[in-house]
Structures are given as C-alpha cells and as structure tokens.
Amino acid sequence: MKLHLIDRSTPSDTSFTAKVHEGSNFLKLWHYHPELELVVILKSDGNCFVGDGIEKFEVGDVFLIGKNTPHMWLNHEAYFDEASELIAKSVAIHFKKEFLGDKFFETPEMQHVSELFDRARFGIKFLNLKEELLITVQNMLSLDGFHKTITFLNILNTLSAHKDFKLLASSGYMKSFKVKTNKTLDKVYAYIFKNFNKNLSLEEVAKIANMNATAFSRLFKRVNGKPFSRYVAEIRIGYACKLLLEQKVNISQVCYEVGFNNISNFNRQFKMIMGCNPSEYIKQHVNSYQGR
Template identity: 70%
Template sequence: MKLHLIDRSTPQNASFTANIHEGSHFLKIWHYHAELEFVLILKSEGMCFVGDAVEPFSAGDVFLIGKNTPHMWLNGEIYFEEDSTLTAKSVAAHFKEDFLGNHFFETPEMKHLAELFEKARFGIKFLNLETQIIEEIQGLIDLDGFSKTMAFLNIMNTLAKHDGYKLLVSSGFLNAFQVSKHKSLDDVYAYMFKNFNKPISLDEVAKIANMNSSAFSRLFKRINGKTYSRYLLEIRIGYACKLLLENKGNVSEICYDVGFNNVSNFNRQFKFLMGCSPTDYVKSHL
C-alpha cells in the first residue's frame, strides 16, 4: 500500500468541485493531492488518518485538509464485509488556494481565508458547528456557477471565524514531511495505518523503507519527534478510544482488536498515554 498522488483537477468550466461521494465504504487509499479537501460526513463512521494523526469521524463531522497533506478515510471493518448493507456518504469539495486567481486571497478582505487555507496544512476538524452551516454545505450540491462560488465563500468565511476546531497534524511531521524527500517513509506510514492492529516489528517496517533498523529508527525519530514504537502505540490507543466510546466491545475484546496481545499491557499503555484506565476513560465521556 503506497502513498498515491491523486489528480483532483477541476473541469475547465469550474474553479472548484463539490460532489456527493457514496458507496459501500470510502476510498481506502493513503494519498495526497495539490488541492485542499473540504469534507462533510453524511453517513458512516471510521478513522481519518491525516499526516501523523488518527482522528475518528462520524456523520456530521466537517474537515478541511490542506494541499499535499497525506490522508486516508478508513471505515470500520464491518463496512468491508460481503453481506454489509451499510453505506458511506459525504459531500467533498476540492479546490486550489488560487482557485479564484493568484491575488484574490491576498486582499485585506480575504486575509482570514488565506490564513484558514494555510492552517489547513495541519488538517482541521471543526467542532460544535451549527445546523445551519451543515445545511449550507449540503446545499452546495444543488448550486452552480456564481451562486455556488458565493455560497462556498460564505461557508469558508463562517468556518474561518469559528472558534471551535482541532488541528490534527503535529508541527514536527508537517515541517519534516516532503513527498519527494521521504519516499522511503511514505510506504511505511501507509503500511502502519493499514496494519496497526497486527504485530508490526521494527525490522519489518525498516525493510519496507529499504534501511537497516538503526538507520530507520534515527530517521523516523528525527522526522516525527517520537520513536517508531511510540508512534505505533498512539495509533493503536487512538483507535481503541474510538471503539470504547462507540461501545464496540469490552476492554478485553478491544485490546486484541487494536493489536495488543494481553489485557494488562493494554491497560498499562492506555493509562500511560491517556492518564486513566480504559474504563475510567469511558466513564469520563458519558
């Protein structure tokens, strides 16, 4: 599973695209593109992998992901079962920073939008949005031409002034990540995100990067500001938190679902990262 460059270029008669994406599950590909990606989840749930972050998503969630920021939308395993009747559905818009011209967003009136697009490099998850803005995003699909462009700008204006949001990607990853410079790690990230619930040894991922274990460990820590084992642990515990809050099983079951081989170690590592036991974590969120 490699990091893919996807062509999201817009048709000649449009400055940006806004479409409904619907299927049995979302595109399970670790990818990036030159366009920013704006997404409203309408149906389904799962985990969004953005840079070095793992973030749960569900219906009603809104994300803005910057240009060339690697990401993947991964639905739960039940969506991939042969007899599943579940569907994944979203409104997704793709646009370039200069989709209205080279200098449009450099004007004083548009400065806050330019700042929003720059912040999107970290991946933004908007929190506590009002119903009205959700309806406006859905309404983009029914518009075209001038009306669609103005509606989109109004939505971006609202989001740029919205106080509730979460930045996903760490500064260390963002500063170090370059698609052309660290191709050896692109495949490692993709492999980890796809197989984090299975045993993954340091030697295994070092081999994927065509490096020896020592050299790989040094490079990985320099780029991510954390060791490979810590990075993998955060992915597993992050997914465990999602399963716990969604009541997808008891602690023992979830322990094995996210790649641990015994419950005591899972509880210990969970408390190390989250500051509380899995049971207390659930209680604190009820």
C-alpha cells in the same frame, strides 16, 4: 500501501469542484493532492487517516484536509462485503487556495480564512456544527457559478469562525512529510496506519523501507523525534482514547482492539502517554464528550 498523487484539478469552466461521491464504499487509497478538500459525510462510517492521525467518521461529520496532506477514507469492513447493501455517500469540494486569484485570501478581510487554510494542513474535524451548514453545502451543488462561489465563501467564513474543532495530524509528522523527498517513509507510515493494531515489529517495518533494522531505527527517530515503538504506541493510545469515550466496549476490549497483547502493558503505556490510567481518563472526559 503506496502514497498516490490523485488528480483533483478543476475543469476550465470552474474555479473549484463540488460533487457528490456515492458507492458501496469510499476510495480505499492513501493519497494526496495539491487541492484542499472539504468533505461532508452523508452516509456511512469508518476511520479517516490524516497524516499520522486516526479519527472516526460518521454521518454529519465535516472535515477539511489541507494541500498535499496525505489522507485516506476507510469504511468499516462491512462496506466491502460483496453482499452488503450499505452505501457510502459524501459531498466533496476540492479547491486550491488561489482559486479566486493569487492575492484574494491575502487581503485583510480574508485573513481569517487564510488562517483556516493554514490549519488545514493538519487535517481538521469540525465539531458541533449547526445542521444549517450541512444543508447549505448540499444545496450549493445546484447553484449557478456565481451563487455557488458566494455560498462557498460564506461556508468558509463560517468554518473559519467555528472554534470547536480538532486537528488530526501531529506537527512532527507534517514537518517531516515532504511530497517529493520522503517516499521511503511514506510507505512506512501507510503500512503502520493500516496495521497499527497488529503485532508490528521494527524488523518487519524496516523491510518495508528496504533498510536494516538499525539504520531504519536511526532514520525514524531522527525524522519523528521519537523511537519507532513510541510512535506506534502513541497511535494506538490515541485511537484507544476515542474508543474509551464512546463507551461501546470495556477497557480490556479496547486494549486488544488497538493492538496491545496484555492489559498491564496497555495501562502502563496509556499512563505514560496520557498521564493517567484508562479509568481516570474516562472519568475526566466522558461528561464533556457526552455533552457535545
């Protein structure tokens, strides 16, 4: 799966684009673009891949993806069934940081919004937003240019002040990611994200990079600051944490769903990465999670 540069440039008569995207599923493409992307999910669910992070999305979720941050919106398999009547729908706003001029967001009054843009390079999922903001985003689509711009600034102002959010990509990944110079690892990351819950071997992934296993292992550890096996384990355990908090499946089912072959190895890796076993993790976090 190749990383694609997508053209999200705006027409000459507007400084940013705000559109509804609707179809049987979202674009299944690992991609990036120089525009930031604000997305509100109106229909459908699935997984959002941002950098090396994986996050579930569902109706009402709001994400902000930064400039040139690799990402992909992947609906669940049911949305790709030819007989399916399911619909995927979202509002997507694409804009450059300089959409109101090179210095506009460098003014003291706009510093908080500029900081929001900086955080967005990791990908942001906003939690517990008021429904009014979701309605405002949808209503903005029918406004004229001036009022649409003012409304969008108000939306950015609200999001910059919102303290309940999570960052999706790791700092290690974003430090290593270079649009022009990291094409080899782009293919590797994309392959890992697509197959993280399968039996991935170092030799198999090294072939994706057209390298022998030893050379690839050295390169991967140098760029990411951790061995390949640890990197994959962290992705699996991160996704396992989301499944555990949802409490839709038991610990054994989570173990196999995220790619581990046996429960003892899953428990060992989970404790190594999270500092506790899966049962303890649920007890520590489920009350606060359900309260959201």
